Amino acid sequence: MPFLKSIFKQKWLKRLDRYIIVKFLGTYFFAIALIISISVVFDINENIDRFINNKAPLEAIVFDYYLNFIPYYTNLFSPLFVFIAVIFFTSKLAENSEIIAMFSTGMSFKRLMVPYMISAAIISAVTFMLGTEVIPKGSVTRLKFEEKYKKKKSADYARNIQLEVDSGVVAYMERYENYNKTGYRFSLDKFEDHKLVSHLTARRITYDTASYHKWIIRDYMIREMRGMKEVITRGERIDSIIKMEPQDFLITRGQQETMTSPQLREYIQKQKQRGFANIKEFEVEYHRRIAMSFAAFILTAIGLSLSSRKVKGGMGLHLGIGLALSFSYILFQTISATFAINGNMPPALAIWIPNILYLFIAIYLYHKAPK
Numbered sequence: 001m002p003f004l005k006s007i008f009k010q011k012w013l014k015r016l017d018r019y020i021i022v023k024f025l026g027t028y029f030f031a032i033a034l035i036i037s038i039s040v041v042f043d044i045n046e047n048i049d050r051f052i053n054n055k056a057p058l059e060a061i062v063f064d065y066y067l068n069f070i071p072y073y074t075n076l077f078s079p080l081f082v083f084i085a086v087i088f089f090t091s092k093l094a095e096n097s098e099i100i101a102m103f104s105t106g107m108s109f110k111r112l113m114v115p116y117m118i119s120a121a122i123i124s125a126v127t128f129m130l131g132t133e134v135i136p137k138g139s140v141t142r143l144k145f146e147e148k149y150k151k152k153k154s155a156d157y158a159r160n161i162q163l164e165v166d167s168g169v170v171a172y173m174e175r176y177e178n179y180n181k182t183g184y185r186f187s188l189d190k191f192e193d194h195k196l197v198s199h200l201t202a203r204r205i206t207y208d209t210a211s212y213h214k215w216i217i218r219d220y221m222i223r224e225m226r227g228m229k230e231v232i233t234r235g236e237r238i239d240s241i242i243k244m245e246p247q248d249f250l251i252t253r254g255q256q257e258t259m260t261s262p263q264l265r266e267y268i269q270k271q272k273q274r275g276f277a278n279i280k281e282f283e284v285e286y287h288r289r290i291a292m293s294f295a296a297f298i299l300t301a302i303g304l305s306l307s308s309r310k311v312k313g314g315m316g317l318h319l320g321i322g323l324a325l326s327f328s329y330i331l332f333q334t335i336s337a338t339f340a341i342n343g344n345m346p347p348a349l350a351i352w353i354p355n356i357l358y359l360f361i362a363i364y365l366y367h368k369a370p371k
Helices: 002-008 015-053 058-076 078-095 098-104 109-149 261-273 280-307 314-342 347-368
Strands: 157-166 169-177 182-192 195-207 214-226 229-241
Touching (some): 015 058, 015 078, 058 078, 078 098, 078 280, 098 109, 109 261, 261 280, 280 314
Antiparallel strands (some): 157 169, 182 195, 214 229
């Protein structure tokens, strides 16, 4: 990679720094290859019957599903891989007394952290790029495959939909059926200066897929308030442009995973303006992508501080502590995200709580590490 080559050519980067960076990244990608290979084997074993029964083509299984399955789960468990990589090769350096030799030359623990942080920055950049741009595009294909061949049905209806479709214009539907693109018991209220000036009700409304924002309103009645007078208009059909689409209120499973970060941000802002409340999963996904990138620095610092000391338990003790901490980080992140989705906790705060907590752990272990 040109990016890595440019880093290695820096004059201030010593041979020892290059050695640690290569070891760190090499162990990281080896851990990914090992664990993801095992995950793929287990997934094949679990889903092979579904693939056969639903007659999934081999090409679709390989390229549509597993080619997008691998980067998705690699990014999801990246903190675990970072921890394993740091713990594994740093414990080996400590066991071979290489870290003692480094300190004996006058190198400080702070200076030892430099190549580790460079490696963490590379992993963080790759994780962020994958999570914000590459994986969402691949998730579109992966989720379509799951829906077709793993029989994971997407949402095909919605109830009690209310949203602001334009400034001062509020739409409501009691029920929407996606199979025929039709909503039932529809109403459209228009306000001016906080006063209701128009109220439209209709038995049903159908989305015209051939046109953008075009809806066919049937069996309607319009009440217009003109001062002290009320004008009522009835009809069987009227075509109207309403700034809403089925995807605005028909949220499918995993929809947030298929959006790039700019698309997520735009969608969240748009739905907030419309007064649509069911967007916490989208906010959690948006903030999680950023928080996961910063996690590489925190977990690297914890791993280095833990494993740089030579102890009787050796690598096994370090790996045990490292795995416990990394799994607890992933578990804590999942729990906090659940609180944000199902509770009243702000999504941004919920997602960043694990990072803040583990940052304090990293600072404590750094001060306790051998100097």
